[in-house]
Structures are given as C-alpha cells and as structure tokens.
Amino acid sequence: MRKTLLFATLALTGLAGSALAQPAKTECLAGAKPGGGFDLTCRLAGNALHAAKLIKDPMAVTYMEGGVGAVAYNHVIGTRPGDGGLVIAASSGSALLIAQGKFGKHDENAVRWVGALGTDFGIVAVAADSPIKTLKDLITAFGKDPGAFPVGGGGAVGSQDWMKMAMIAKEAKVDPKKMRYAALEGGGAVTTALQGGHIKIASGDASEMINLHQQGKLRILAIMSDRRLPGAFKDIPTTFEQGYTIDWPIWRGLYVGPKVSDADYKWWVDTLTKLTKTDEFVKEREARGLFAFDSLGADFDKRVKADVAKFRALAKEAGL
Amino acid sequence: MSFDFLWQGMGVALLPQNLLIGLIGCFLGTIIGCLPAIGPINGIALLLPIAYTSGLPAESALILLAAVYYGAEYGGRISSILLNVPGDAGAVMTAVDGYPMARRGEAAKALAISGISSFYGGMIAVIAMTFLAVPLSWLAIKFGPAEYFVLMVFAFATLGSMVGHEPVKTLLGCVLGLMLTTIGLDATSGAYRFTFDQPELHDGIEFIILVIGLFSISEVLLMLESQVKGTLKPLAVTGSYPSWSEIRTIWWPSVRATVIGFVIGVLPGTGASVASAVSYTTEKRLSDKDGTFGKGDIRGLAAPEAANNAAATGAFVPMLTLGVPGSGTTAVMLGALMLYNIQPGPQLFVEQPKLVGGLIASMYIGNILLLIMNLPMVQVFARMLLMPNWILIPGITALSILGVYTAYSSVMSVLIMFGIGIIGYLLRKLGFDMAPIVLGFVLGKVMEVNFRNALALSGGEFGIFFSSTLSIILWIMAVAIVVVPIWLRRRQAARAAAA
Numbered sequence: 001m002r003k004t005l006l007f008a009t010l011a012l013t014g015l016a017g018s019a020l021a022q023p024a025k026t027e028c029l030a031g032a033k034p035g036g037g038f039d040l041t042c043r044l045a046g047n048a049l050h051a052a053k054l055i056k057d058p059m060a061v062t063y064m065e066g067g068v069g070a071v072a073y074n075h076v077i078g079t080r081p082g083d084g085g086l087v088i089a090a091s092s093g094s095a096l097l098i099a100q101g102k103f104g105k106h107d108e109n110a111v112r113w114v115g116a117l118g119t120d121f122g123i124v125a126v127a128a129d130s131p132i133k134t135l136k137d138l139i140t141a142f143g144k145d146p147g148a149f150p151v152g153g154g155g156a157v158g159s160q161d162w163m164k165m166a167m168i169a170k171e172a173k174v175d176p177k178k179m180r181y182a183a184l185e186g187g188g189a190v191t192t193a194l195q196g197g198h199i200k201i202a203s204g205d206a207s208e209m210i211n212l213h214q215q216g217k218l219r220i221l222a223i224m225s226d227r228r229l230p231g232a233f234k235d236i237p238t239t240f241e242q243g244y245t246i247d248w249p250i251w252r253g254l255y256v257g258p259k260v261s262d263a264d265y266k267w268w269v270d271t272l273t274k275l276t277k278t279d280e281f282v283k284e285r286e287a288r289g290l291f292a293f294d295s296l297g298a299d300f301d302k303r304v305k306a307d308v309a310k311f312r313a314l315a316k317e318a319g320l
Numbered sequence: 321m322s323f324d325f326l327w328q329g330m331g332v333a334l335l336p337q338n339l340l341i342g343l344i345g346c347f348l349g350t351i352i353g354c355l356p357a358i359g360p361i362n363g364i365a366l367l368l369p370i371a372y373t374s375g376l377p378a379e380s381a382l383i384l385l386a387a388v389y390y391g392a393e394y395g396g397r398i399s400s401i402l403l404n405v406p407g408d409a410g411a412v413m414t415a416v417d418g419y420p421m422a423r424r425g426e427a428a429k430a431l432a433i434s435g436i437s438s439f440y441g442g443m444i445a446v447i448a449m450t451f452l453a454v455p456l457s458w459l460a461i462k463f464g465p466a467e468y469f470v471l472m473v474f475a476f477a478t479l480g481s482m483v484g485h486e487p488v489k490t491l492l493g494c495v496l497g498l499m500l501t502t503i504g505l506d507a508t509s510g511a512y513r514f515t516f517d518q519p520e521l522h523d524g525i526e527f528i529i530l531v532i533g534l535f536s537i538s539e540v541l542l543m544l545e546s547q548v549k550g551t552l553k554p555l556a557v558t559g560s561y562p563s564w565s566e567i568r569t570i571w572w573p574s575v576r577a578t579v580i581g582f583v584i585g586v587l588p589g590t591g592a593s594v595a596s597a598v599s600y601t602t603e604k605r606l607s608d609k610d611g612t613f614g615k616g617d618i619r620g621l622a623a624p625e626a627a628n629n630a631a632a633t634g635a636f637v638p639m640l641t642l643g644v645p646g647s648g649t650t651a652v653m654l655g656a657l658m659l660y661n662i663q664p665g666p667q668l669f670v671e672q673p674k675l676v677g678g679l680i681a682s683m684y685i686g687n688i689l690l691l692i693m694n695l696p697m698v699q700v701f702a703r704m705l706l707m708p709n710w711i712l713i714p715g716i717t718a719l720s721i722l723g724v725y726t727a728y729s730s731v732m733s734v735l736i737m738f739g740i741g742i743i744g745y746l747l748r749k750l751g752f753d754m755a756p757i758v759l760g761f762v763l764g765k766v767m768e769v770n771f772r773n774a775l776a777l778s779g780g781e782f783g784i785f786f787s788s789t790l791s792i793i794l795w796i797m798a799v800a801i802v803v804v805p806i807w808l809r810r811r812q813a814a815r816a817a818a819a
Contacts, residue, residue: 034365035652043369058373063365064729067505067522071730074519102512104519150777156510182465182773183508188644189588198464199777211643211663287661 022271023085023264026059028254030089031072033065038089041252044117044284045087045272051280054271069094070103077110081257084264087114091252093160095304099311100158100320108308111255112265113301115272118290122164122224122248125202125209127194128216135168135222135242138201143172150180152190152199157181158320160250161190161203163311164224166318167246176318194218205250206233207289224248229291251293253300269297325669326450329677333685338383341376342682345384346689349391354399355723359408359528360392361649362727368656378660379678385656386636386679387686389649390442393592393632394690397434397625402427403716405536410592410628412531412758413600417613417620424616426560428698433562433570433618434625435694440574441626442687445582445633450680454669456586457641463587465773466784470791471587472767474798475594478601490756493747497760500525501768508772520732527593529724529737530761534754536720537741542748543713562618570622573603581627585634590766591647592628592635597759599627605805614753633683640664640676 026049028042039061046059064072069090076088088111098108124138132138142149146169153161162183166176182199184190187208194202195217202209206223210232213220222239223229226247229236239246254272256265273296275281285292295303332338352363364385371381396411401418414434421430463471503514504524515521577599584595603623604613613620635646643664645651657664662672669676707715724737744754778784785791 033648034361035648035655039365040655047369047373058369061369062729065523066728066730067519070519070522075730102522104517147779152777156505156507158510162510180777180779182777183510183769184465184773185507185588185769188642192461192588192638192642192644193464196461196464198466215667287659289658 022055022267025057026055026085026087027083028059028061028087028089029072029076030061030063031065031067031069032063034063037091037093037252038069039063040288041089041091041117041254044252044288044290045089045254045275048275048278048281048284049271051284052275052278054275067102068097070097073103073106073111076257077106082259082261083257084260084267087254087256087268089252090255092250092307095307096158096160096163096311099308100315108305111258112260113304114254114256114265114268115296115300116251116253116293116303117272117276118252118285118288119293120205120207120250120252120290121229122160122250123204123206123209123220124164124168124222124224125194125204125213125218125220126200127197128218130200130219132221133219134237135239135244138221139168139172139244142169142201143174146172146174146178147180149200150182150198151201151203152182152184152193153203154184154186154190156183158315158318159183160248163314163318164246164248165201165203166314167248168244170317171244171246191218210289249293251295251303252290253295253304272296323450325673325677326681327677328673329679329681332379332674332678333383333681338380338678338682339685341380341384342387342686343689345387346391346394346686346693349388349393350395350398350690350693352388353392353395353397353411354407355719359649359727360389361652363388363392364649364652368652368659372656372659378657378662379675381656381660382653382675382679383682385653386683389653390629390632390683390686391690393442393629394435394438394694396628397438398431401430401434401621403536403712404539405716405720406531408592409527409531410596410631411624412535412593413596413624413755414621414628415535416600416624416755417615417617420614420616421618421621426616429560429562429566430616430618430621431698432695433566434621435691435698436562436567437570437574437577437622437626438629438694439687439691440571440622441578441581441629442633442690443684444575444578444626445585445630446680446683446687448578448582449633449637449683453637453641456637459583459586460588460638460642460644460646462788462790464788465770465777467788467790467794468587468590468770469767469774470785470794470798471590472763472770474794474801475598475601475763476767477798477801478598478605486751489750489752493752493754493756494760497757497762498764500530500757501761501764507769508776518732520730520736525736525740526728526733527762528727529733530740531758532720532724533737533740534744534757536716537738538744538748538754540713540716540720541741541745543709547709547713566618570618573607573619573623574626576606577603577623577625577627578630581630582634584627585631585646586637588638588644588646592631593762594766595627595631596624597762600624601759602801605801636679640668640679 028046030038030042032038042061046061049055050058064075072088080086097103126132151165155161169176169179184193187204190202190204191212193199209220212218220236222242223236224247225238226240228238276294352360371384392408393410396407397414399405399407400411400415401422404415404419406412406415418430503521505522506513512522580599581595584590600623603619607619635650638644638646639650639654645654721734724733774784
C-alpha cells in the first residue's frame with residue numbers, strides 16, 4: 001500500500017531523483033490566526049531550516065484557523081493526506097484536544113508525527129505581594145480554603161492551563177471542579193488579571209511569565225518540570241524539587257499527512273534531526289523562549305501517543 | 321516622566337528610509353483595509369517575515385507594521401461608503417450613514433468627511449498616547465471580568481438609541497446577533513455549542529464572515545432584484561467637497577468618539593469593532609434630534625471613523641507598556657518585538673527610547689500622510705461607483721468569496737457567508753436593520769464571557785459587579801445614558817408647553 005502510494009506521489013510530483021530528495025516546495029500550515037503558538041512553531045522551523053541551508057527556498061507559512069488546529073487536522077487528513085512538502089504545527093495542546101475527542105472523528109493515529117522542536121513548561125504563579133512563597137504554602141492554603149483563591153488561566157475548563165491547576169488542586173485534596181476558575185483570553189490577560197488582583201493564582205507557561213517574574217511583578221512558585229531550567233529560570237525551583245511529581249511540558253512540533261510516503265517522512269525526520277544540532281536552530285529556538293526537546297521520528301510518535309493516553313486518563317479523573 | 325523619547329524618536333522617524341517605509345506602509349494599509357475580509361492582521365502577518373529577513377532594523381519594521389495597521393483603519397471606510405461592504409471589522413458602523421450619503425450622490429463628500437474624522441481620531445489618539453501611555457496602563461490592569469461586564473452593560477445601554485421607529489425589529493435583530501454569537505467553543509466551559517460536529521464551526525461564526533454575508537451578499541441580492549425589475553439606476557457622483565462648516569460640525573462628534581475609541585482600544589479585551597459600535601450609538605444618543613442618523617448624517621459617519629482609528633492607536637498602549645496586546649493585530653506586532661529580542665514593558669520607554677519614540681513619532685507623520693493620500697485621491701476611489709452593474713455585481717461577489725476564502729481557506733466559510741447573505745436579504749426585505757444584529761454579535765460574546773468569568777471568580781456572588789469604584793462609575797454612566805436624554809426631552813416638552 002505504502003509503496004504504490006510512494007510511486008504515485010513520485011509520479012505526481014514529477015520527482016525522479018533519490019528517495020531522500022527534498023520536496024519540491026515546502027509549506028508549514030499553522031492551524032490558527034497569525035501570531036499564536038502554531039505560527040511560532042512554523043516560523044521557527046522555516047527560519048532555521050533556511051538559515052541552516054537545509055532547504056533551498058524559504059518555507060511558506062499558511063494559516064487555517066479553527067478549533068485550535070482541529071480544522072487544519074481534518075483538512076490535511078481529508079484533502080491533502082499525501083502532500084510530502086506540507087508539515088503542520090502541533091503542540092501538547094493538540095494531544096489534549098485529541099484526547100478529549102475535540103478534533104472530530106479522527107484520533108492520534110490519523111496523521112504521521114514528525115518531531116518536536118522545543119518545549120515550554122507549565123508554571124503556577126502568585127502576585128508579588130502574596131504571602132505565599134512556595135508551592136507547599138500554596139497547596140496548604142488552597143486546601144484549607146479553595147474559595148479564597150480564584151484561579152485564572154488562558155483557556156477554558158479542560159484546557160492545559162486548567163489541567164495544570166487541576167493537578168495542583170488534586171494535591172490539595174480539592175475537587176478540581178470546585179475551583180473558582182476564570183477562562184481568560186490568553187497568557188497576557190492572565191498576568192494582567194493577577195497584577196490587578198482579579199485572580200490570586202495564575203496558571204500559565206514559563207516563557208510568558210518570566211519577564212514579569214524578573215521585574216518583580218509576580219512570583220513563579222514552581223516550574224512543572226522534573227529538571228531545573230537554565231538561564232533566567234535557574235533560580236526558580238521545580239515541582240519535583242518541592243516534592244510534587246507534577247510535570248507539564250508544552251512541546252511544540254510538527255506532523256505530516258497520513259498518506260505521505262515513507263521517503264518524504266524520513267526526509268523530514270532526518271532533516272529536522274540535522275537541524276536541531278545546528279547553531280542557527282538553537283539561536284532561533286532560544287529567541288522564542290523554547291527549551292530543547294529532542295524527540296523525533298518514532299520516538300516522537302510514541303511520545304504523542306503516550307501523551308494522548310495520559311490526557312485521556314487525566315480528563316476522566318477530573319470528571320470532564 | 322520626560323519626553324526625551326519623543327525627540328529621539330522624531331530623529332528616527334524623519335530618516336529618509338523610515339519616511340519611505342512609513343509611506344509604503346500607509347499605502348499598503350489603505351489597500352488592505354479597502355479589500356473586504358482581508359484585514360490588517362493578515363497584511364501584517366505577511367509583511368513581518370519579509371521585514372525581518374530583509375534585515376530592517378527593529379524600529380523600521382515596527383514603523384512599517386504600525387502604518388499598515390492604522391492605514392487599514394483609514395482604508396476600511398472606502399468600501400463601507402461606496403459599496404455598503406465594510407472593508408474591515410472597524411468599518412461596520414461607517415456604512416450606516418456613509419452608504420446613504422453615497423446613494424444620494426455625495427460619495428466624494430462622505431469619503432472626505434470620514435477621511436478627516438479618521439485623521440482627527442488618529443491624531444488626537446497619538447497625542448493622547450504620547451502623554452498618557454504610561455499613566456493609562458493602570459486602566460488595563462484595573463479592568464477585570466466584572467468591569468468588562470459592566471462596560472458591556474453600558475454599551476448595550478447606548479444601544480437603546482438604535483431603537484428607532486420599529487423597536488421590535490431592532491430588538492429582534494439584536495437577539496439574533498446574540499444567538500449567532502453563542503455558536504462555537506464556549507470559552508468558559510470548553511464545550512462546543514451548536515457546532516453539529518463540524519470543526520469549521522468550532523470557533524463559531526467569524527465576525528468578518530457575518531459582516532460580509534449581512535452587508536455585501538445581501539446588497540448584491542438587492543441590486544440583482546432591482547436590476548431584474550429594471551429599477552437599478554446608476555449613482556451620480558458629484559465632486560463636491562465638504563464645506564468648512566461641515567468640517568466644524570464633525571469636530572465635537574469626532575472628539576467624543578476619539579475618547580471612547582481610545583479608552584476601548586487601551587482595554588485588551590475590546591477593539592476597533594466595539595469602539596466604532598459604542599461611539600456610533602453614543603453619538604446618536606447625544607446628537608440625533610431630528611432622526612437623520614442612518615440616513616446619511618455626517619456626524620454619524622464621522623464618529624465611528626474617528627473611533628476606530630483611535631482604538632487602533634490605543635491598542636498600542638498596553639502592548640508597549642505592559643507587553644499585553646490590545647488587539648489581534650498588536651499581538652502579531654508583539655511577536656515581532658520578541659523576534660528582535662525586545663521585551664515590552666514600562667522600562668521600554670527608558671531602555672528603547674529610539675524604538676518607542678520612533679514608532680510614536682512615525683504615527684504623527686503617518687496620519688498626516690494618510691490624510692494627504694486620502695483627500696485628493698478620493699475622486700479616484702469615488703469613480704468606482706461609476707462602474708456598470710455588470711462589473712459591480714459580479715465584482716463584489718468575487719471579492720467577497722476571494723476575501724473569505726483567503727482568510728479562512730475553507731469552502732464551508734464561503735457557504736456560511738452565502739447562507740448569512742440570504743438571511744440578510746430576507747431580513748432587509750422585511751424592514752430589519754443589519755446594524756443591531758452586528759452589535760448584538762460583537763458585544764454579546766464579550767458580555768457573556770466576562771459575566772461568567774466574574775461569577776466563577778466570586779463563587780456565584782453578584783456583589784462582584786459592584787465591588788470596585790470603576791464598575792460603580794460605569795453603572796452610573798449606563799444609567800445616565802438612558803435617563804438623561806429622556807429627562808432632557810421631558811424638560812423641553814414641559815418648556816414648550818409652558819410657552
């Protein structure tokens with residue numbers, strides 16, 4: 001089956017060279033408006049690939065917004081399943097939506113997962129003048145009186161920000177559904193609401209909070225990671241260090257359509273493997289506030305499927 | 321604070337390279353604004369990588385992107401006035417009084433008036449930003465869900481003015497808009513409402529698709545109908561420019577609209593479409609004594625145009641001072657800053673005086689350029705109306721399809737647009753106004769989300785809506801905007817009776 005498709009693709013695109021030839025035209029599809037996380041992923045891949053001279057022409061970035069990537073997911077599976085030059089941006093948020101059945105009738109096996117390019121981490125923060133200094137303080141106080149701690153996150157109930165907080169609530173023996181949770185419009189709205197005192201706990205991502213943390217406008221209590229992060233984050237303790245096994249990487253990666261030939265799939269995996277080792281890539285990745293997250297090809301495929309399974313269990317546990 | 325940044329910025333903005341970049345940006349912006357469905361956000365997303373890879377310095381890139389943004393707020397009015405098809409989201413209310421003027425043969429005047437009020441709005445807002453950017457950033461922080469909800473109550477209170485000669489139809493239209501806005505992801509619970517398992521509906525009906533359907537497709541259908549009946553007459557375009565007294569007439573409406581637009585622009589949760597809606601209804605509340613609004617009143621034309629330009633400028637305030645984008649378009653620009661490794665925040669004015677100053681100074685120059693560009697060239701645009709119907713009708717249809725498809729790359733969006741267009745046509749035949757539907761749609765979502773967020777935070781206590789000074793001020797304003805005009809009318813009537 002794969003083989004006939006491979007030949008069909010080759011015949012169609014008129015590519016007769018070696019099996020590892022670069023697709024004639026590369027395109028990255030961001031399943032949202034310009035300016036969001038998918039756009040960032042596409043631009044990271046595109047700029048770095050071009051800067052490292054791994055592709056000849058710059059990679060085109062296109063947009064198809066709808067359902068946080070759901071429309072793009074269905075479009076690729078339905079309309080462009082065999083386009084070897086097309087990669088689509090995804091994130092751990094996509095895995096969460098797939099786990100909740102919000103990507104339509106297709107599941108995580110419907111596409112071919114190429115690799116992750118980097119990751120951010122979940123954090124929990126409080127206002128700078130809050131008496132709460134550590135994650136333990138927070139969990140104790142929150143467990144005593146959850147009503148005194150309105151929470152804000154950049155997504156609806158069931159989103160990544162809500163899930164992060166639900167895991168903390170669980171540690172505090174509080175029913176996640178009893179949280180006073182406001183679904184605000186993105187990370188910027190969360191940090192302003194925290195500074196304005198409208199919420200007491202902010203759930204978000206490390207890279208969008210670090211500047212305000214350094215300026216003393218808010219306090220990051222813990223980074224949801226099993227290892228200490230470098231650079232500006234080196235003084236912020238992790239959840240694991242504070243005795244809680246909560247981790248929340250927010251990886252950003254790419255997938256291709258289900259009928260993309262093995263040769264094209266391998267070309268993308270090999271090229272991205274080469275790319276992640278270049279200085280150009282590291283520079284572009286760090287400029288976007290992402291940490292290394294080297295998981296490519298079969299390893300990434302396993303990671304995504306494990307994530308979806310984990311999220312399914314979590315959602316069920318939280319009673320969604 | 322000192323204004324060193326402005327003087328340094330003037331030096332940056334007046335460099336020949338940056339002047340040229342500003343001019344290009346203004347021109348591109350006007351065109352992007354003029355084309356329905358293609359908004360400033362698409363234009364900026366396209367230009368950003370070009371600017372970055374071609375090695376433009378950060379301040380030049382920002383000058384370019386900003387010029388496209390506020391240039392689009394100028395351009396959006398052109399298709400609103402000439403074709404009754406809003407060119408971008410902020411230009412919806414411009415059609416309400418602009419299009420009747422064009423139909424009367426005053427297209428050139430309508431374009432000039434709205435160009436001037438756009439200039440008033442843009443210019444006053446830049447001045448306000450220069451002096452108030454840092455002091456005003458507290459406003460964005462003080463606005464929580466409860467305050468946003470009360471702001472929307474105020475907006476709906478001004479809407480009362482739309483209840484014209486047929487209050488029932490206005491109310492029905494508004495409710496229809498509220499119903500349409502509930503389609504898609506419920507931002508609070510994460511549930512999908514009325515999506516029928518169609519991923520295209522997960523985000524709900526896009527505002528711009530609704531607007532194009534309601535205005536341009538229904539307009540095409542109306543034109544076709546009169547064409548078939550043989551009653552469609554070509555419009556005469558007279559070249560008359562506004563008189564000085566007319567330019568004076570729109571000064572105060574423009575100033576009021578600028579204040580409203582600027583404040584709404586500064587607030588991160590609301591943008592140019594809300595600004596133009598609230599300023600229009602407020603102006604109608606205050607000035608519409610003879611019922612001329614909606615029939616081509618220059619004040620009704622000037623207010624929303626001043627407001628959308630002021631809102632676009634205001635959106636820069638939280639972006640520059642807090643690092644929080646005031647609109648989708650400034651969110652892309654925030655991404656541009658990050659790309660250049662520049663961290664926005666209050667220290668930006670001190671650390672990057674050339675960048676911030678250059679941007680602000682370029683906006684003074686840009687608004688002047690846009691005024692010059694938009695006044696003498698008005699005749700060129702007005703000629704568009706002289707196009708024969710066999711070009712105009714298919715042309716509008718093609719432009720609408722193209723615009724929606726380019727922006728959302730889905731056939732479903734185009735089908736939704738036509739569906740809404742047919743409904744709009746039927747409603748217009750039944751004597752409904754399109755504006756209340758649009759207003760219900762725009763304001764309803766912000767209102768619902770903030771109502772539920774506020775109650776989620778308070779644990780169901782309604783007291784949260786009265787817990788801050790800001791909300792109480794907003795409540796008083798909401799009550800005043802309903803009561804004061806009635807009271808004034810009573811007093812007038814009483815005086816007339818006494819005399």
